[in-house]
Amino acid sequence: MPVRDVGNHPGRARRAVLLIAATALVAARAAAQDATAPPQPRPAFARTEQRSRCDHYDPLRRPFFGDLHVHTAFSLDASTQGTRNRPRDAYRFARGEEVGLQPHDASGKPLRTLRLARPLDFAAVTDHAEFFGELSICETPGLPGYDGPTCMIYRRWPRLAYFLINGRASGTGSNVERFRFCGEQAADCLAAARTPWREIQEAAEGAYDRTSACRFATFVGYEWTAAPDSNNLHRNVIFRNAAVPKLPISYLDEPTVTGLWRRLDAECRRGVEGCESVVIPHNSNLSGGLMFQTTQEDGSPIDAGYAEARALAEPLAEIMQHKGDSECAVAGAARDELCGFEKLPYDNFGGKYSRWLRRAPEPSSYLRHALGQGLLLEEKLGRNPFKLGFVASTDTHLGTPGAVDERDHPGHGGAGAPATDSVPLGLSDDVEFNPGGLAVLWAEENSRDALFAAMRRREAYGTSGPRMTVRFFGGFGLPERLCAEHDFVARGYADGVPMGGDLAQPPAAGGAPRFAVRALRDPGTPGRPGTALQRIQIVKGWVEGDVVREKIYDVAGGPNDADVDLATCTPRGHGADELCAVWTDPEFDPAVRAFWYARVLENPTCRWSTRACNAARVRCGGDASVAPGFEGCCDERYPRAVQERAWTSPVWYAPAPRATPSGS
Amino acid sequence: MRVARSPLARLLLGGALLVAGERALARRGGPEQPARETLRIAAAHVDAAVRAFVARTGRSPDERERAALVAGEVDEEILYREALARGLGAHDAVVQQRLVSNMAFVAGDEDARAGAAASDAGGALHRDALALGMEASDLVVRRRLVDRMRALLEGPAAAPEPSEQELEQAVAGERDRFVRPERVRVSQVLLRRAAAGGDAGAGRAAERLLAAGLPDPARHPDAVARAGDPSSLPTHLPLQGEHDLARLFGASFARAAVSLPVGRWSGPVASSHGAHLVWVHERVAAEPLPLDAVRGQVTELVRRRRARAALVRALDGLRARYEVVVEGGAPEGAG
Numbered sequence: 001m002p003v004r005d006v007g008n009h010p011g012r013a014r015r016a017v018l019l020i021a022a023t024a025l026v027a028a029r030a031a032a033q034d035a036t037a038p039p040q041p042r043p044a045f046a047r048t049e050q051r052s053r054c055d056h057y058d059p060l061r062r063p064f065f066g067d068l069h070v071h072t073a074f075s076l077d078a079s080t081q082g083t084r085n086r087p088r089d090a091y092r093f094a095r096g097e098e099v100g101l102q103p104h105d106a107s108g109k110p111l112r113t114l115r116l117a118r119p120l121d122f123a124a125v126t127d128h129a130e131f132f133g134e135l136s137i138c139e140t141p142g143l144p145g146y147d148g149p150t151c152m153i154y155r156r157w158p159r160l161a162y163f164l165i166n167g168r169a170s171g172t173g174s175n176v177e178r179f180r181f182c183g184e185q186a187a188d189c190l191a192a193a194r195t196p197w198r199e200i201q202e203a204a205e206g207a208y209d210r211t212s213a214c215r216f217a218t219f220v221g222y223e224w225t226a227a228p229d230s231n232n233l234h235r236n237v238i239f240r241n242a243a244v245p246k247l248p249i250s251y252l253d254e255p256t257v258t259g260l261w262r263r264l265d266a267e268c269r270r271g272v273e274g275c276e277s278v279v280i281p282h283n284s285n286l287s288g289g290l291m292f293q294t295t296q297e298d299g300s301p302i303d304a305g306y307a308e309a310r311a312l313a314e315p316l317a318e319i320m321q322h323k324g325d326s327e328c329a330v331a332g333a334a335r336d337e338l339c340g341f342e343k344l345p346y347d348n349f350g351g352k353y354s355r356w357l358r359r360a361p362e363p364s365s366y367l368r369h370a371l372g373q374g375l376l377l378e379e380k381l382g383r384n385p386f387k388l389g390f391v392a393s394t395d396t397h398l399g400t401p402g403a404v405d406e407r408d409h410p411g412h413g414g415a416g417a418p419a420t421d422s423v424p425l426g427l428s429d430d431v432e433f434n435p436g437g438l439a440v441l442w443a444e445e446n447s448r449d450a451l452f453a454a455m456r457r458r459e460a461y462g463t464s465g466p467r468m469t470v471r472f473f474g475g476f477g478l479p480e481r482l483c484a485e486h487d488f489v490a491r492g493y494a495d496g497v498p499m500g501g502d503l504a505q506p507p508a509a510g511g512a513p514r515f516a517v518r519a520l521r522d523p524g525t526p527g528r529p530g531t532a533l534q535r536i537q538i539v540k541g542w543v544e545g546d547v548v549r550e551k552i553y554d555v556a557g558g559p560n561d562a563d564v565d566l567a568t569c570t571p572r573g574h575g576a577d578e579l580c581a582v583w584t585d586p587e588f589d590p591a592v593r594a595f596w597y598a599r600v601l602e603n604p605t606c607r608w609s610t611r612a613c614n615a616a617r618v619r620c621g622g623d624a625s626v627a628p629g630f631e632g633c634c635d636e637r638y639p640r641a642v643q644e645r646a647w648t649s650p651v652w653y654a655p656a657p658r659a660t661p662s663g664s
Numbered sequence: 665m666r667v668a669r670s671p672l673a674r675l676l677l678g679g680a681l682l683v684a685g686e687r688a689l690a691r692r693g694g695p696e697q698p699a700r701e702t703l704r705i706a707a708a709h710v711d712a713a714v715r716a717f718v719a720r721t722g723r724s725p726d727e728r729e730r731a732a733l734v735a736g737e738v739d740e741e742i743l744y745r746e747a748l749a750r751g752l753g754a755h756d757a758v759v760q761q762r763l764v765s766n767m768a769f770v771a772g773d774e775d776a777r778a779g780a781a782a783s784d785a786g787g788a789l790h791r792d793a794l795a796l797g798m799e800a801s802d803l804v805v806r807r808r809l810v811d812r813m814r815a816l817l818e819g820p821a822a823a824p825e826p827s828e829q830e831l832e833q834a835v836a837g838e839r840d841r842f843v844r845p846e847r848v849r850v851s852q853v854l855l856r857r858a859a860a861g862g863d864a865g866a867g868r869a870a871e872r873l874l875a876a877g878l879p880d881p882a883r884h885p886d887a888v889a890r891a892g893d894p895s896s897l898p899t900h901l902p903l904q905g906e907h908d909l910a911r912l913f914g915a916s917f918a919r920a921a922v923s924l925p926v927g928r929w930s931g932p933v934a935s936s937h938g939a940h941l942v943w944v945h946e947r948v949a950a951e952p953l954p955l956d957a958v959r960g961q962v963t964e965l966v967r968r969r970r971a972r973a974a975l976v977r978a979l980d981g982l983r984a985r986y987e988v989v990v991e992g993g994a995p996e997g998a999g
Contacts, residue, residue, distance in 0.1 A: 050956075052957060055847060055902060055903060055904040055905060055908060056901075056902060056904045056908040056911075057902060058898065060898065062911065062912065064911075084811055088964070088968075103804070109716055118915075121911070195819075202963075202964060202967065203964070205960040205963070205964065206960055206961055206963065206964025206965070206967075207961075207964070208960055208961075209961070210957060210958065210959070210960060210961075211844060211953055211957045211958060212844065212957075213844060213845055213905055213907065213908075214908075215907055469896070471896050483894065484894055485894055486889055486890045486894050486899075487889070488894065488895075488896050489896050489898075518896045520895075520896070520897075520937065521936065522936075523913070523914035523935065523936035523937070524914070524936060525914075525915065526914075526915055526916050529936060530936065576858065577856065577857055577858055577936065577937060577938070578856065578858070578895070578937070
């Protein structure tokens, strides 16, 4: 029976959750009673679109690989560095076609080209919504405002204008003003924004495969770009289908995040029939600890209303991308030797550019910390504002979604260097950045509705680039020998919940939850096999009084003899094609809240910078030989080898409330 | 009288008068045609384009390709001049920033380079750049302006919603593209490398399993699902294309699987997971798709074509204003 997807509306959401839970329970009972019957499909998603069902439709779901964070020439910080790829070019690229990259020669031919070895399954172009309108007005002679002084400043000093505008909103962030040339109530700028916004929608529609082949799916989206005092509070907004608001709600329109959620509710869910959104925060590692603070924007503590609004609007967060990893702090609460991966040495953009503003990132800038704070807040408020599943993406500024290969990495424009007419010497991007990761969604099929439902229920994981397949189930009734059974997936769904879900209450007889996790290595491409797997870990967080404890367990594989020859980047030693484990939590306490997520690690491989430095024959140390632009090669803060990885969304547990809940 | 007061009628009348007047003038020889401007394409320019072609393709262009390169150079130059004439250069954020950073480089001002445009708050560097004619000689500026001009010429034509007839025609003209690909329905049994000690071992294990009599998966789906090594991969797959199989099993497995015979076990077929035995239940040939299945893609295609056509038309009009001289070659004329 199809069950409506959980919407943004509190009442509807609760009803839907109850309905899903009830259906799952019935299915689980049925499966338990008749072990030989084929497992029943889980509740499906609702179709809101005119389209064919996919040929590959699978009730037990498949992993689809995509990129939910992509900038094109419509983003000012991309166009000033010479990016010419527009949304439709980005989608062409994601589907496996070749695109040109800046710089371009005199006849407009790009000096570099790029093509994905494997197309993506889905992508969303998420250009900065700020300046959609201002850019159009300031760049189109004849529009009112074009000759005004602000546009002149803006045309002449775009970066200055960018900082000025963000600067206006620093501090309270409550009085961002539109430029005067935008007209009464900013009407002229809003009208002008329709053109890029329309092109973004047309490009998404044009690239979306509505046939039953379902080769490629797209989402209309944009980035809401808040950075008070250069602390990053950026969020991507992804819409479920072609029903979207007339205009994106940008930081200039709405400088507070609570305002953003409210406006999305008013202008999308209630304003446009069929419109739904998810909001995905990213780069909490650059938020100066602000992304997951336990106070609201006005400084008051988070209350139940805020927690509810946030939980409904933001089911996912980006755990890793081009500008670093946001999983955990190296100096965090738990002993975690493998946390040190793609960390930035500063905690906001100010710290990147000014030594005086540079601070080492605190645990509060990371997702694992947020998950723990969420448990504490839920204890207090009855609602967890940080119930976040994980995805990763690129944040490319070249219009190249899914360009995550560490080999021949052309950069993602993170360095933001102004446009040039020749390929700059040296590393293709700032050494602390990386090629970014992918968002993986477990869905019945590669359609917008199915993928969006996966985002909503957090049945998602992020990878740092490779396409490993990771299943993760939690439940009290999971068989201990599930890895040796032939119906691992069906049993996982029948006897447990997948990543992103909530554990049921423990059986009356007591017992600890089991977690079944299975990872397949990235199959790679012909001639370039994926890297073997090294281990699977389970990261647990739980509440002890008013503190959060964390612990990391190796559950499959473990330390091995594998490493990589840094001079040739050839991997050495052994690894696994597949790892599987059923792990029982040895310290489960049915009275305390907890979360568990899985982390899958590959054997070590060369970091992108190591490959680039080798190609440039850079030598560090005594007899150093460093070509201009390659100074980063010898910066010892950045490792030469990395262990690429995947992070699953967590599974949560909350003890049943002692008192009977008053109303539901 | 009522007719003459209607705005539409007045518009039509006015238009007719204009056209008639223009024709009358043209018949009389008309006013002096403005002298055609000379557009000179330097030999070095053509050589550079040829070198770029060689670098891209690894061979020299043939005569037709060479002509296309020259025509491309001419069009770029025309677009560039048109952009300057319309004043796009004076008002473009990217152009401004480029010029300022050029000037900072010339002036040896490292701080200004690093902060690029933001540090040129007085606009002095920008004014200097213009005074030096940098706008006309800089490649980045040039291609930015060409790009903007191209977008301006393409934009309006792409905007209106294509008609049903236009869409039908586009689909009919691209039968190869709007097609439902060939599909196969397969079952597969996996033998893992790790369990069998490498690729060869997995292959031998698969052959042993086959020799022991693996049943028909249509009649005995459960028995087949329990054969081979446990895995999270599905045993019985729905009817689907090669692309879908590649998502789960990798490209080389998918390519092999779609061409196996129907109704019997084949293999072992290798994938990154190990060795597979594969049964093809049925194969359905590729078939054309109706318009409704591909409406969005076709609409986009029509829009792109219109935009391209508008650009070509606009360029034709602009080209007529120039006498084109290609240095080191024959004059190309106006066409």
